[in-house]
Amino acid sequence: MYIIFDEQIIDSEEIKDLIEAKSNFKVEKDMCKATKREDVLAYLLTLDVDLIKKEIEEEYDLNGMEMDDLFEEYMQIAEEKAMELEDLMPMYSIMEARSYKWDMSENKIKTVMAVAHTDLGTLRLSDVVKRLLSETD
Structure with missing residues (x-):
């Protein structure tokens, strides 16, 4: 899909390929x-829990960690990693990412990410992400 980004046209497929090539995220769905x-560009991203687990093991003892705390830590790290993708996005873009699910059957964290030109504003972009989260599984 083609997106109007200020005065240029961006192919969402190119951004998808860039995300998958330059990060550990897999784009599950172009949203x-x-x-x-x-x-607005929007994607449903997945990140393998094992990659996050390695990072957490350096700081915490996972055996003594409660499942709720582990879940929160996974969500937070996945969101942080998604926000690092902002460097790959077009110039003058704003971005928001929210992790919402630990899919234990696939052992992946699911995250919704949206990107827009700065003219849109963070409040509107936040509303878009909330709407997308209500449409996910």
């Missing part, structure tokens, strides 16, 4: 149409 906007 640009679901935003119901012509100026």
